[in-house]
Amino acid sequence: MPTCAPIGTALLTPTEMAEADRLTIESGISGWQLMSAAGRAVAGVAAEMVALPGPVACLAGPGNNGGDAYVAAANLREQGFAVRVFALGDPERLAGDAAFARAAWNAEIEPLAAFEADQFSLIIDGLFGAGLSRALDGEVANCVERANACRTPILSIDLPSGVAGDSGVVLGTAFKARRTISFFRAKPGHRLEPGRSLCGEITIRPIGILPDVLQTIRPRTFDNDPNLWGRALRWPADAGHKYDRGHAVILSGGASKTGAARLAANAALRAGAGLVTVFSPASAVLVHAAHLTAAMIKRCEGASELDTHLADERLNAFVLGPGFGVGAKARDAARLILEKARALVLDADGITSYADDPRALFALAREAGKKASETRLVMTPHAGEFKRLFPDLASSEGAKLEQAREAAARAHSIVVLKGRDTVIAEPGGRAAINSTGTPWLATAGTGDVLTGMIVAQLAQGTPAFEAACAGVWMHGKAAEAFGPGLIAEDLAPMLPKVFGDLARLMDET
Numbered sequence: 001m002p003t004c005a006p007i008g009t010a011l012l013t014p015t016e017m018a019e020a021d022r023l024t025i026e027s028g029i030s031g032w033q034l035m036s037a038a039g040r041a042v043a044g045v046a047a048e049m050v051a052l053p054g055p056v057a058c059l060a061g062p063g064n065n066g067g068d069a070y071v072a073a074a075n076l077r078e079q080g081f082a083v084r085v086f087a088l089g090d091p092e093r094l095a096g097d098a099a100f101a102r103a104a105w106n107a108e109i110e111p112l113a114a115f116e117a118d119q120f121s122l123i124i125d126g127l128f129g130a131g132l133s134r135a136l137d138g139e140v141a142n143c144v145e146r147a148n149a150c151r152t153p154i155l156s157i158d159l160p161s162g163v164a165g166d167s168g169v170v171l172g173t174a175f176k177a178r179r180t181i182s183f184f185r186a187k188p189g190h191r192l193e194p195g196r197s198l199c200g201e202i203t204i205r206p207i208g209i210l211p212d213v214l215q216t217i218r219p220r221t222f223d224n225d226p227n228l229w230g231r232a233l234r235w236p237a238d239a240g241h242k243y244d245r246g247h248a249v250i251l252s253g254g255a256s257k258t259g260a261a262r263l264a265a266n267a268a269l270r271a272g273a274g275l276v277t278v279f280s281p282a283s284a285v286l287v288h289a290a291h292l293t294a295a296m297i298k299r300c301e302g303a304s305e306l307d308t309h310l311a312d313e314r315l316n317a318f319v320l321g322p323g324f325g326v327g328a329k330a331r332d333a334a335r336l337i338l339e340k341a342r343a344l345v346l347d348a349d350g351i352t353s354y355a356d357d358p359r360a361l362f363a364l365a366r367e368a369g370k371k372a373s374e375t376r377l378v379m380t381p382h383a384g385e386f387k388r389l390f391p392d393l394a395s396s397e398g399a400k401l402e403q404a405r406e407a408a409a410r411a412h413s414i415v416v417l418k419g420r421d422t423v424i425a426e427p428g429g430r431a432a433i434n435s436t437g438t439p440w441l442a443t444a445g446t447g448d449v450l451t452g453m454i455v456a457q458l459a460q461g462t463p464a465f466e467a468a469c470a471g472v473w474m475h476g477k478a479a480e481a482f483g484p485g486l487i488a489e490d491l492a493p494m495l496p497k498v499f500g501d502l503a504r505l506m507d508e509t
């Protein structure tokens with residue numbers, strides 16, 4: 001097995017994090033050292049959140065998350081804060097490092113029932129972290145709800161208690177933290193909703209865990225950032241030709257539904273495709289001609305004309321779906337494109353067209369992948385479209401990361417499961433979670449723009465997973481760059497700034 005470090009910023013599940021802990025301890029750094037560093041880091045963030053003398057409440061659970069809270073409590077006391085500790089369960093029953101931590105606190109420990117949230121300037125949540133194993137209920141759920149109801153800021157250790165580290169799902173109920181501090185690497189639950197929103201501002205601190213452990217753990221989930229795909233992205237060569245940058249094709253719907261194709265076409269040009277052609281039914285050619293300038297237009301009435309056009313092998317990446325219409329015409333087009341092993345971004349109507357027979361699409365993607373020796377299909381469903389192709393997976397409540405991963409394997413394709421926390425998954429199991437973007441992206445046509453940004457990377461020869469990740473990232477960055485008041489047309493004009501920022505980022509790394 002190769003032991004090279006993973007490329008990208010890894011996100012570790014609680015199980016992988018426990019393994020990171022174990023491997024570090026095995027290499028000679030004690031668990032107590034790790035917990036001491038973690039607790040001190042918690043106290044450091046707490047001191048940024050509240051002025052002396054507090055008061056600060058430390059809620060300590062029955063495991064090592066509670067251990068971190070005891071260390072933080074002792075450290076804050078040393079700094080002069082008034083600290084009270086409230087424990088869940090019998091503190092005498094703590095074991096291992098957490099028992100050491102309790103001993104270091106060496107002062108009164110009150111029962112959780114005595115905790116009154118509104119009497120404090122800060123609440124430190126050390127009830128459960130990576131070890132959360134069931135839904136919060138009874139006394140604990142009650143405590144969480146009382147804390148959330150008052151205005152006292154909450155600092156969660158590792159995760160807001162109640163948030164599952166591997167999925168971001170809430171088990172029972174969960175703290176709504178102002179800030180969350182975690183250690184070494186973030187977890188999927190910090191990035192996936194609703195966990196992401198419940199964390200507030202997230203701080204990740206090193207506590208002595210050795211990055212080398214990642215070579216053994218071989219994580220499969222990553223932050224969607226340029227560390228993951230930046231080196232795979234193609235930039236125009238100094239003496240390059242436009243054909244070196246690929247020729248993307250956007251298949252347009254009929255005369256009354258042409259806007260979606262143009263949004264995709266303009267985005268594809270800005271995102272770096274050398275040439276972009278809109279394939280249009282005869283009825284819509286003039287509508288496109290009235291609006292498009294750099295993008296070209298070609299009449300394409302149906303399957304036989306598409307087949308003829310596909311003889312030009314320079315047409316290497318396609319978008320099918322936005323405004324296209326649902327039905328046999330879309331299926332014929334997808335089949336012809338994939339049979340020729342061209343890259344295809346399938347969205348909207350293109351996805352829905354396979355609702356009755358998703359397996360037919362998956363088989364086409366498998367064959368195209370075999371023929372090209374790389375994944376050829378990128379699907380960009382939102383939750384509703386995802387459910388049409390993967391009804392069984394969609395019924396597993398909230399487990400978005402695993403849903404996307406299984407769907408990608410089943411469909412032999414890259415699955416971009418959209419949302420605030422878009423997940424991009426590949427058939428081999430690698431997945432990325434995106435964090436760029438703003439709520440203003442929830443507006444008509446932004447999905448069409450995304451297909452254009454992805455197809456541009458495919459046209460330039462970037463492998464499908466990296467192409468999809470880069471497209472999703474820059475789409476969100478473009479929204480951030482524009483700010484409030486965004487409509488779909490505003491995204492592509494932001495790309496020059498996004499590429500400028502990306503180039504600077506790449507130079508720095």
Ligand SMILES: NC(=O)C1=CN([C@@H]2O[C@H](COP(=O)(O)OP(=O)(O)OC[C@H]3O[C@@H](n4cnc5c(N)ncnc54)[C@H](O)[C@@H]3O)[C@@H](O)[C@H]2O)[C@H](O)CC1
Binds near residue numbers: 020064135157158159
């Ligand atoms: N490398 C690191 O990141 C380090 C992390 N540290 C901290 O350790 C915790 C994980 O500790 P662990 O003991 O494995 O789990 P927890 O403390 O989160 O909880 C386990 C404890 O809680 C009980 N429990 C679970 N769910 C419930 C529930 N719903 N209701 C009641 N009780 C529940 C379970 O039975 C156990 O008793 C990690 O998050 C970090 O904060 C270390 O400090 C070192 C380095």
Ligand SMILES: [K+]
Binds near residue numbers: 127
């Ligand atoms: K916690």
